[in-house]
Each structure stands twice: as C-alpha cells, then as structure tokens.
Amino acid sequence: MAQQSFHFGMIGLGVMGRNLLLNMADHGFSVIGFDKDQAKGQALESSAAEGRVVKGVSTLKDMLDLLEKPRRLMMLVPAGKPVDDVLADLIPLLDKDDIVIDGGNSHYTDTQRRLKYMADKGFHFMGMGVSGGEHGARTGPSIMPGGDKDAYEKVAPILTAVSAKVGGEPCVDYMGKGAAGHYVKMVHNGIEYAIMQLISEIYAVLKQGAGYTNDQLHDLFAKWDKGDMKSFLVEITADVFLKKDDVTGNRLVDMVLDKAGSKGTGKWTSQDALDLPIPIPVIDTAVTVRTISSLRDERVLAATLYPSESHKLADTKDLETLAHDALNLGTIMSYVQGMAQLQKASSEWAMDIPLDKVVRVWRGGCIIRSVLLDPLYKAYTANPKLENLLLDKNIAALVSPLIGNTRKLLALAIGAGIPVAGLTAALSYFDAYRSAWLPTNLIQAQRDYFGAHTYQRIDQPGTFHTEWQPQ
Missing domain, CATH: 1.20.5.320 (6-Phosphogluconate Dehydrogenase, domain 3)
Structure with a gap:
C-alpha cells in the first residue's frame, strides 16, 4: 500500500483549488490534488515553489491512499449535482472520521442535507465559504467554515495558516452549526451585489450627470480609497477606469457591454430573506437591476419610445461630497441589512452564528472588506445579540451626518432621469426603519x-x- 504522507487533499484543480493548495504548501503543509484533467495536476506541480511538497493525481483512489488519516480533503466543484456526484464517488473510499469540506458556493439547504447524510455514514462534513477570488486563494482569503465543530478543530491549523490576516488576527473562524458557513458566504455575496450596484449608480451620476472623464473618476475613487471608505471594491473601481482596451485603445470600461451576469448567490440571499422574513431592499434591488440590465434589446427599444432627459444634473455644487456621503450611507445600509439577515437566520435555523466573528473574518481577504467593518465589529463586540446595527449609538453617529447629502444627491439624480434604485432603497430603508409610525395601518x-x-x-x-x- 502506498505510504500515507499528505496533510490535505483537494478535489478540483481549477485556479481556486490550485492556488489554495499552493498557499497551504507555502505554509509548510504537504498537499495533494485530484482532477480528471491530468494537465491540471501537472500545472499544480509545476507551479509549486522549490522545496514544497505538492502532488497532482488523476484518480480519487490515488489521492485518498496518499492522505494521512483521518483524511482532510476539500471539494472545489460547481454547486448542485456535481457536489453530490463527487460525494457518491468518495464515500466508498472513505474511512470513519474522515473530513470532507465543500468549499464551493453551495446553497445552504443542500449543505444541511449533506451534513446529515455524511454524519449518518460516520464521516465529518463541513460547508465552507471562501472569498477573495483567485488572488486571495493564493495570498490569503477570508474563510467561513461551519457545521461539524469537531471537524473544524482538526482543520483549523491549516485554515488559520493560509487565511488573510488583519492586525495579526486570522480572517477565519467557526461560523456556527449546520450550514452556517455557506449561509454566511451567501449573505456575503448578497452584500457584494449591493455595494457593486451602489458604486455603479455613483458612477452613472458622475459620468452621465456631470461629465466626469475616466481619469477624473479614477482620481476620485482613489482618493476615497485613502479615507473613510477604503475598501477592496472602491480600490478596484479606481483601477478599472485606467485599464486600456488592447483592441481599440479606448478605456476598457467603455467597451464593456452594460449587461451584468450573476451566479445566483445574490438571488438566493433575497429569496431566503423573503422567507425569513427580513427586509434587505438594497440587496433585492441589486439583484433586480442586474436582471433589468439583461433586457438590453428591450431597453434600447424603450429608449426610442421614451426620449430621456439630458441626464445632466441641475446643480453640481459640492457633487463629490454628496456622492461620497450617498455611497457611504448606502454601503453601511448594505452591511446593516445583511447582518440583520444573519441574525434572524441564526435564530430561525439554530445556527448560533457569532456575528462579531463574521465581521472580523470579513475585514481582510474577502471582496467586501472595508474599513467600515471596524465600527461594526465594535458594535457586535459590545452587544453580540444586537438585532440591527442601526440600534447601536456609535453606528447612529456614523449614519446621521450622511442623510442630508444623500437626499440632495438623490433629488438631483432623479431629476436628471438617472436610475439610482439601490441608493434610493438604502435611504428608504433607513427612513422606514427609524419611523415610529408607518402608513401600514391603511394596508391592514x-x-x-x-x-x-x-x-x-x-x-x-x-x-x-x-x-x-x-x-
């Protein structure tokens, strides 16, 4: 029998799977990966730095024979049936107490089902969110594991080593029972949808409404990324405006079709929020606007039937300040709504999600990392059971100064016929949530x-x- 020597195994050697294994190898762990495509296994080995213990194989049996027991292995395959297919192939090869991690974007209900299925067979199973993209997987992602607590303790040293670090603290922690890991990642992605939508609306206001050039847009977002809105999404937005198109020589952003794609996790967030129920209108709006963007042929026809306004703002005085405050408010509301959903879901599904640890894990490595998460972390540290971040006095002190300028910007944008559905949803949510009286008595x-x-x-x-x- 082949000697069992490898610490960790990976099923699926796409860029994410390969980069995570290389990250582990850089931290002193011996790693092995399986992919049916032998070229991917060869690419894994050739990408490893000298002295690293890295191996690619083309059969599951070869990988499991070479893993130390109890085995620790992870799947990075597309959500849905492919995960079940891999489990079906794995089960005959596993031994009692082996640990299997689903590191893809599986729907949390599938993860819950698989947890019971695997436990009944004597195996440990975890659903784990990973955020940071290909670069983050290689250099340090944000990692959101949940489910089997005993299994987490056995893989924690590896996950801690490879995760992003903020102030010396690893951006990984146990997210709770059941499907908590994948639920937290789902909501993370919903917040990601929301913030991207808000940034695109500010872009439209500045570009359409005030004629900002790509260079001006770059300079403004780069300035914002040095201040109280420093974040990964603001940072990359600044970069996008400078990239040239190799084909035309124009700025590439101007050559990209205005038709946004999606992989479904934003929609899942909205659907589950409706079922809970919990209001997350900025995330809902972001999902809806992506769908509207897909109706491009209809939009082009409608533009000829309804000639629009000039899209020029009636007043551009203090525009950058107004835009800053509106984006800041909208971003805070996106976090507020996502965290409220986690709080409600944790209670509803008995996941015991530690909200302070969620925010701490998100502070580095992930797509929604931002300095705005620091005051959120302090709020949950002070009150781990906080139902809504807007009920925290320090958050209120951040939000209140932004309201007036947000109203001014929305009035200008709406007057110019620029669609700002996400920003409007953010302000309307705030106005409704802080209202002691709502006109729903009439509805009843x-x-x-x-x-x-x-x-x-x-x-x-x-x-x-x-x-x-x-x-």
Whole structure:
C-alpha cells in the first residue's frame, strides 16, 4: 500500500483549488490534488515553489491512499449535482472520521442535507465559504467554515495558516452549526451585489450627470480609497477606469457591454430573506437591476419610445461630497441589512452564528472588506445579540451626518432621469426603519375590508374584524 504522507487533499484543480493548495504548501503543509484533467495536476506541480511538497493525481483512489488519516480533503466543484456526484464517488473510499469540506458556493439547504447524510455514514462534513477570488486563494482569503465543530478543530491549523490576516488576527473562524458557513458566504455575496450596484449608480451620476472623464473618476475613487471608505471594491473601481482596451485603445470600461451576469448567490440571499422574513431592499434591488440590465434589446427599444432627459444634473455644487456621503450611507445600509439577515437566520435555523466573528473574518481577504467593518465589529463586540446595527449609538453617529447629502444627491439624480434604485432603497430603508409610525395601518384596514384578515388596535389588545361596507 502506498505510504500515507499528505496533510490535505483537494478535489478540483481549477485556479481556486490550485492556488489554495499552493498557499497551504507555502505554509509548510504537504498537499495533494485530484482532477480528471491530468494537465491540471501537472500545472499544480509545476507551479509549486522549490522545496514544497505538492502532488497532482488523476484518480480519487490515488489521492485518498496518499492522505494521512483521518483524511482532510476539500471539494472545489460547481454547486448542485456535481457536489453530490463527487460525494457518491468518495464515500466508498472513505474511512470513519474522515473530513470532507465543500468549499464551493453551495446553497445552504443542500449543505444541511449533506451534513446529515455524511454524519449518518460516520464521516465529518463541513460547508465552507471562501472569498477573495483567485488572488486571495493564493495570498490569503477570508474563510467561513461551519457545521461539524469537531471537524473544524482538526482543520483549523491549516485554515488559520493560509487565511488573510488583519492586525495579526486570522480572517477565519467557526461560523456556527449546520450550514452556517455557506449561509454566511451567501449573505456575503448578497452584500457584494449591493455595494457593486451602489458604486455603479455613483458612477452613472458622475459620468452621465456631470461629465466626469475616466481619469477624473479614477482620481476620485482613489482618493476615497485613502479615507473613510477604503475598501477592496472602491480600490478596484479606481483601477478599472485606467485599464486600456488592447483592441481599440479606448478605456476598457467603455467597451464593456452594460449587461451584468450573476451566479445566483445574490438571488438566493433575497429569496431566503423573503422567507425569513427580513427586509434587505438594497440587496433585492441589486439583484433586480442586474436582471433589468439583461433586457438590453428591450431597453434600447424603450429608449426610442421614451426620449430621456439630458441626464445632466441641475446643480453640481459640492457633487463629490454628496456622492461620497450617498455611497457611504448606502454601503453601511448594505452591511446593516445583511447582518440583520444573519441574525434572524441564526435564530430561525439554530445556527448560533457569532456575528462579531463574521465581521472580523470579513475585514481582510474577502471582496467586501472595508474599513467600515471596524465600527461594526465594535458594535457586535459590545452587544453580540444586537438585532440591527442601526440600534447601536456609535453606528447612529456614523449614519446621521450622511442623510442630508444623500437626499440632495438623490433629488438631483432623479431629476436628471438617472436610475439610482439601490441608493434610493438604502435611504428608504433607513427612513422606514427609524419611523415610529408607518402608513401600514391603511394596508391592514384594506386587507380586513376585502378579505376579513382582521387587524389589531392601538388602544386595546386583541384581534378585530369590521364590516367596512355600509349595510
């Protein structure tokens, strides 16, 4: 029998899988990877630095024979049926107490099902979110493992070593029971959708509304990335404006079709929020606008039927300050809504998600990393059970000064016919959440009128129904 010597195995040697293994090898772990495509195994070995213990194989059995027991291995394959297919191939080769990690973007309900299925067979299973893209996988991602706590303890040294670090703290921690790891990653991606939508709207206001050039846009976003909105997404946005197209010589961003793709995780976030229920309108809007963008032929036709305004802002005084404050507010509301969803889901599904650790893990390595996460971390450290970040006094002190300028920017953008659905959703959510009274009493009266759905009163307890039509 082949000698068992490798610390960790990877199934799927695409760029993410390969880079994670190379990262592990750089930290002193011996690693082995399997892919049906032998060229990918060869690419893994040839990419390793001298002295690293790295091997690629083309059969699952070869990999499992060479892993030390209990085995620690991870899948990075497309979500859905491919994960179940890999598990079906793996199970006959596994031994009791082996650990299998799904590191892809699986839907949390699939992860919950697989946890029970694998546990019943005597195997450990974990769902784990990984954020940071190809570069992050190689240099230090944000890692969100959940599920089997015993299994986490056995893989924690490896995950801690390869994760991003902020202030010396690793951007990995146990995210909770059940499918918590994949649920946290799903909401992370929903927040990512939201912030990207908000940035694109600010781009439209500056470009369409005020005629900003790509150089001016680069300079502004680069300046913002040096201040209180420093973040990965603001940073890369500044970079995007400078990239030239090799074909035309134009700036590449101007040659990209305005039709956004998606892999479904934003939609999953919205769908689950509706089921909980918990309001996340900025994320919902981001998903919707991507869908609208896909209707490009219809949009082009509609533009001829409804000639638009000039899209020029009526006033550009203090525009950069207005845009900064509106983007800042919208970004905070995106985090607020995503974290509120995690809080509700943790309670609903008994996941015991530690919100302070979620925010700490997101501070480095991941796509939504931002200096704005620091005050959020402090809020959850002070009150781990905080239902909504807007109820924290320090968060309120951050939000309140941004409101007036956000209203001014939205008024200018709407007046110019520039679509700013995400920014509008952010402000409307804030206005609704901080309202002691909402006009939903009328809605409840209407529901009782046509459907006898009953209502509650403000002056006495109980449930009531009224015959609203005159007799």
